[in-house]
Amino acid sequence: MEVALETNAVFVGIEYLAIFVWGLSGGLSAVRKRYDLFSILTCAWMTALGGGLVRDTLLGDLPPVGITDKGYILTCLASGLVVAVAHPEIMRLKWTMVAIDALGLGLFAVNGTAKALAFGSSGMTAVFLGMATALAGGLFRDLMVGEVPMIIRDKHLYAVPSLIGCILTVIVYKIVRAGTVGMQWEMALDVVIVAVVFVLRMVSVACNLTFPGAVDRGGGASS
Amino acid sequence: MEVALETNAVFVGIEYLAIFVWGLSGGLSAVRKRYDLFSILTCAWMTALGGGLVRDTLLGDLPPVGITDKGYILTCLASGLVVAVAHPEIMRLKWTMVAIDALGLGLFAVNGTAKALAFGSSGMTAVFLGMATALAGGLFRDLMVGEVPMIIRDKHLYAVPSLIGCILTVIVYKIVRAGTVGMQWEMALDVVIVAVVFVLRMVSVACNLTFPGAVDRGGGASS
Amino acid sequence: MEVALETNAVFVGIEYLAIFVWGLSGGLSAVRKRYDLFSILTCAWMTALGGGLVRDTLLGDLPPVGITDKGYILTCLASGLVVAVAHPEIMRLKWTMVAIDALGLGLFAVNGTAKALAFGSSGMTAVFLGMATALAGGLFRDLMVGEVPMIIRDKHLYAVPSLIGCILTVIVYKIVRAGTVGMQWEMALDVVIVAVVFVLRMVSVACNLTFPGAVDRGGGASS
Numbered sequence: 176m177e178v179a180l181e182t183n184a185v186f187v188g189i190e191y192l193a194i195f196v197w198g199l200s201g202g203l204s205a206v207r208k209r210y211d212l213f214s215i216l217t218c219a220w221m222t223a224l225g226g227g228l229v230r231d232t233l234l235g236d237l238p239p240v241g242i243t244d245k246g247y248i249l250t251c252l253a254s255g256l257v258v259a260v261a262h263p264e265i266m267r268l269k270w271t272m273v274a275i276d277a278l279g280l281g282l283f284a285v286n287g288t289a290k291a292l293a294f295g296s297s298g299m300t301a302v303f304l305g306m307a308t309a310l311a312g313g314l315f316r317d318l319m320v321g322e323v324p325m326i327i328r329d330k331h332l333y334a335v336p337s338l339i340g341c342i343l344t345v346i347v348y349k350i351v352r353a354g355t356v357g358m359q360w361e362m363a364l365d366v367v368i369v370a371v372v373f374v375l376r377m378v379s380v381a382c383n384l385t386f387p388g389a390v391d392r393g394g395g396a397s398s
Numbered sequence: 399m400e401v402a403l404e405t406n407a408v409f410v411g412i413e414y415l416a417i418f419v420w421g422l423s424g425g426l427s428a429v430r431k432r433y434d435l436f437s438i439l440t441c442a443w444m445t446a447l448g449g450g451l452v453r454d455t456l457l458g459d460l461p462p463v464g465i466t467d468k469g470y471i472l473t474c475l476a477s478g479l480v481v482a483v484a485h486p487e488i489m490r491l492k493w494t495m496v497a498i499d500a501l502g503l504g505l506f507a508v509n510g511t512a513k514a515l516a517f518g519s520s521g522m523t524a525v526f527l528g529m530a531t532a533l534a535g536g537l538f539r540d541l542m543v544g545e546v547p548m549i550i551r552d553k554h555l556y557a558v559p560s561l562i563g564c565i566l567t568v569i570v571y572k573i574v575r576a577g578t579v580g581m582q583w584e585m586a587l588d589v590v591i592v593a594v595v596f597v598l599r600m601v602s603v604a605c606n607l608t609f610p611g612a613v614d615r616g617g618g619a620s621s
Numbered sequence: 622m623e624v625a626l627e628t629n630a631v632f633v634g635i636e637y638l639a640i641f642v643w644g645l646s647g648g649l650s651a652v653r654k655r656y657d658l659f660s661i662l663t664c665a666w667m668t669a670l671g672g673g674l675v676r677d678t679l680l681g682d683l684p685p686v687g688i689t690d691k692g693y694i695l696t697c698l699a700s701g702l703v704v705a706v707a708h709p710e711i712m713r714l715k716w717t718m719v720a721i722d723a724l725g726l727g728l729f730a731v732n733g734t735a736k737a738l739a740f741g742s743s744g745m746t747a748v749f750l751g752m753a754t755a756l757a758g759g760l761f762r763d764l765m766v767g768e769v770p771m772i773i774r775d776k777h778l779y780a781v782p783s784l785i786g787c788i789l790t791v792i793v794y795k796i797v798r799a800g801t802v803g804m805q806w807e808m809a810l811d812v813v814i815v816a817v818v819f820v821l822r823m824v825s826v827a828c829n830l831t832f833p834g835a836v837d838r839g840g841g842a843s844s
Contacts, residue, residue, distance in 0.1 A: 235460035237681035242749035303465035458683035526688035
C-alpha cells in the first residue's frame, strides 16, 4: 500500500503521538465519570482506534488494524494507564492537548483517505472513509459515557477542517496519479494538508469561530 | 442483481423521495437541538443511508452504497440544506412527512430484503437485513442526538409493518423462484407489499393503534 | 472449524441456556421501560446475539451467525416472549440470573476467542474478538434503552474475568498446537477456563470486589 505518509518516520512518530493523545482524551472521559481502570482503558482504546475500526470495516480490510496492530494497541493502553495516574496534570495541559489532538485530526484524515484510495475507492468514498477515521473514535467515546457526540455538540470547527483535509488529499492523489506533478511532491503536499487542518482547528478554538446552524427565521426551531 | 423494484423508474423515483424525506427527518432532529450545518448534514446522511450501511456491512458487500452512490449521497446533502433553510415549513407538513416516511419504510424493507435474497441469503437472514435497511437509519439518528431510539420508544406500529413487509417479500420471492407464478408477477406483488406496509403504518398513526407491551400483572414492571 | 467446545453436547446446551438468559436480561431492560413487545424482542435479540454480530463483522465472516442461525434466533425470540409474560418471577430470580449470566460470560469469551483463532487470527486479535463476543451484546442493550453501558458503569468485575478467560484460551490453544499437551486436553482446559471466569464473576458480586479506578489525588477528577 502506497500510503505516502506512512513511509516517513516523522509522520509515524506523530501518528503514535496522536493515538496517545486521543487515548488520553478517551481515558479522561472515563476518569471524569469515576469509572474503573478497565473502563478507562476501554475508552482510551475506543477513542484512539475506533475511527480506523470503522474505516477498515467499511473498506472490507478485516480484521481491522484497531485489533491487530500491537504498536497501536500498546500505545492506547499506555495512554489509559498514564491518564489513570496523571489526570490532574493532563487536565491542566488543556492547550497542549487541543494542539496535539488537532495534529492527529489532520493526520488521520489524510492517512484514512490515503488508505481508502490505495484500496481503490473512488474519491468520494475515500473522503467518507477519511472522515470516519478522523471522527468515529470521538463519537464512540461520547456514546460510551452517555453524552451527545462532540462532533455534533461542539460549536467550534472540528469536522469541517477534517472534511477539507480529506478533499485536499483526494485532489493531491489525483494530481499526482495524473502525472501533473511528480510522486515526490505527494508527501510534501500531504504535509501541507495536515498543517491546513491543524491551523483551521486551532484558529477556530482560539478565535471562537463557529459554523452556521440552520437559518433562524424566528420559527419552529426555537421550541 | 435482480432486485425487481430497482428496474422500475417509478420505484427509483420513490426511493430517492424516501431518501430525501428520511434526510429531512434526520436534519430536523439536528435543527431542533440547534446544531450547526455540518451536524445537520451528518444527521441527514446517517438517517437516510445508515440502514443500507448496516445491511451492506453485514452482507459483506463493501464498501456500502451509503458511501459510494453519488446520487443517494447528493440527495441526502440536498435534504440537509433544504431543512436548514425551510425547517419551519417542513415542521408544518407533519402528515405529508409521515406519509412519505411510511412509503420509504415499505420501499426500503422490500428493497433491502430483495438485495439480501439476490446475494444468496436465506429467507430469515433476508428478513433481518430488510429490517436493518428500514430501521437502522432512524436508530442512528436518535443515538446521534442522545435520545432513546424511536423504534423502541414510539407506541405506534413502525417496526412491525416493516417486518410484515420483509416476510411477504421473501414469500413472493420463493413463490416466483418455485415457478408457481411468473417472474412478471414479482414486481406487481412487491408493489402490493409496499402498499400493505404503508397502509399499516398510516392506520396505526391515524387510529392510534399500538402493539401490546409486556403482560401487566401488577408486579415488578411498575417500579 | 475446530472450536473445541462446540463439539460437546453439554456445552452446546449451556450456550443455548446462556443465549436464553442474555435474552431475558435484554428483554427485561425493555419491560422496565414499558416498551412494546416488538422492542422487547429486539432488545432480547441484540443483547444475546449482538456480541457474535460484532465478532463476525470484524472477522469478515459474513453474514454473521446472529442473523443466520435459526436455533440461536428462535432461542432469543422465546426468551423475549417469556420475559414479556413472566417478568415479575424473573426479577425475583436475581441470583440464578447472575449465575447463568456469569456462565454465559465465560462460555462466550472462550468460544469467541476460539472461533477467532480457528479463523487464523493472532492471539491478541483473538482476545479482542473474544471480549467483543462476551461484552458487545450488553453494550447494545444499554445503548438501546439510553443508559451508560453496564461494562463501563458496573463496579463489580465483569469485563476483567472475560479478559482473563480470553487470554487463557489463547494460551491453551498455543500449548495444544505446540504439541506440549495432547488435543484431548483442549476441551478439559477450556472447561476449567469457563469455571475460572464464572468463579471470578460470582466472587466479585458476592464479596463486592471492585477493580481500582483512577488514582485519586484529591484533584481534578472530583469535579
